[in-house]
Amino acid sequence: MLDKKISEAKRATQFIFLVCGLALSSWAPMVPLAKDRLHLNEAELGFLLLLLGGGALVMMPLSGFFISKKGTRKVILTSVLSAALLLPFLLIVSDTYLMGIVLFAFGCCIGTIDVAMNSHGVQVQNAFGRPIMSSLHGLFSVGGLLGAMGLGFLIKFGLNPIYAAITISALLIGLLVFQFRHLLNYTEEKEIIQKFSHVDEAQVVTSRFQWLNGTVFLLGFMCFIVFLSEGAMLDWSAIFLRDNKGVESEFSGIGYAAFSVAMAVMRLTGDSLISKLNSKIVVIGGSVLAALGVLILIFSPWLALSLAGFVLLGVGAANIVPVFFSEGGKIPGLSPTVTIPVISTMGYAGQLAGPALLGFIAHHFSLMVAFESIALLFIIVAVIYKFRK
Structure with missing residues (x-):
């Protein structure tokens, strides 16, 4: 396949990651507004967030089926258009049950985009011949910044x-239309899979239950924790800053924005960083730094220092997941086409469904206790990775 085509596909994939981050993070400044508009307590809001994550988790395994039949490009087109059409309704629906339905549908769209764009990114990376996944996720974080702050500033x-x-x-649809023709089509994806697969399928376990592997689940569990922190920042940081730090609602997305900036910078430079440093330094050091950032943003009496905590969390967590994805693609005797979707699904379960758990913790204890649990989970990741075989 021509180098120009792959370069164009790489750029188009970057834009799709940007679109997904923009769409998802636009929900962040809407959360306090939805909480007030619908007169919800923390547990009720947590249940709505669970519906958003539930929609994503329902569609993730189905997305793999659709991708295998139609290719990632068509799946990306359908899911992005659907998410863009649903987004305004998140701001105007005044009935709690209808809001749950809209959030569930929006979650379906986000989950589908996540699976499709990562699948497309893997194929482009194989054809490109160099690591690009960290930078792709960096563009997702850039989208997170634009979405979290953009909507608030417009209002x-x-x-x-x-x-x-x-x-x-309209911006989401415009970016999609602008880059759609450069995405790999179904035939091109099949050619890349055939040419660049590093797995001898004759040596791979053929059972449909080959994903039932301890290493796969361990990596997936750690991905769950790291992605849960991202979801917590998306769904709870605005409320935390408004209710605990006195930030105005219109600017309550600033914490997620600071987190997203740090994630974006570290991920955009992460491909070279991962290649230079030992994976244990990236994972263990990053987990400890992330836990420290969470504790700082919780206990700091000054807003500026709390924002620095958001930055430390983003810096520490940024490049942990790319390491897990790389290791998931190298498990002996297992095809990456099986392991990567499992690890991805478990990870995004943390991002999209995990924050609902924080709502219940906040309701029964406090939001500060819920955030403290995130710091503890990062320490658990560091310990697991330190002593894993």
Whole structure:
């Protein structure tokens, strides 16, 4: 396949990661508004967040089926358009049950985009011949910054909230249309799989239960924890800053923005960083740094220092997952086409469903205790990775 085509596909994939981050993080400044509009307590809000994650988890395994039949490009097209159309409704629905339905559908779209863009990114990386996954996830974080701050600024400077949401939706559709033709089509993806697969299928366990492997689940569990922290920042950071630090609702997304900036910078440089450092330094050191960041943002009496905690969390967590993905693709006797989807699904389960657990912890204890549990989970990741075989 021509180098120009692969370069164009790489750029198009970067834009899709940007679109996904933008779509998902636009929900962050809407959370406090939805909580107030629907008169929800923390447990009720947690249940709604669970519906969002549930929609994603329902669609993730189905997405793999659709991708195998239609290719990632068509799946990306359908899911991005659907997410863009649903986004404004998250800001105007005033019935709790209808809001649950809309959030579930929106989660379905986000889950589908996640699976499709990562599948597409793996194929492009194989054809490109160099690591690109960290930088792709860096563009997702850039989208997180734009979504978290963009919607809030549009509303703050006088634009009607519904028109602000429609503006974000139009941007999502515009970016998709701009890059759609450069995404790999179904035939091109099949050619890459055949040419660049490093697995001898005759030596791979043929059982459909080959994903039932301890190493796969261990990597998936650690991915769950790291992605849970991202989901917590998306769904709870705005409320934490508003209710615990006195930040205005319009700017309550600033914590997630600081986290996203740090994630973006570290991931955009992460491909070279991972290649230079030992994986244990990236994972163990990053986990400890992330835990420290969470404790700082919780206990600091100053907003500026709390924002520094968000930054430390982003710096520490940024490149842990790419290490897990790389190891998941090298498990002896198991095909990466089986292991990577399992690890990805477990990871994104943490991002999209895990924060609902924080809602229940916050309801029965406090939001500070819920955030403290995140720090503890990062320490668990460091210990597991330190002593794993």
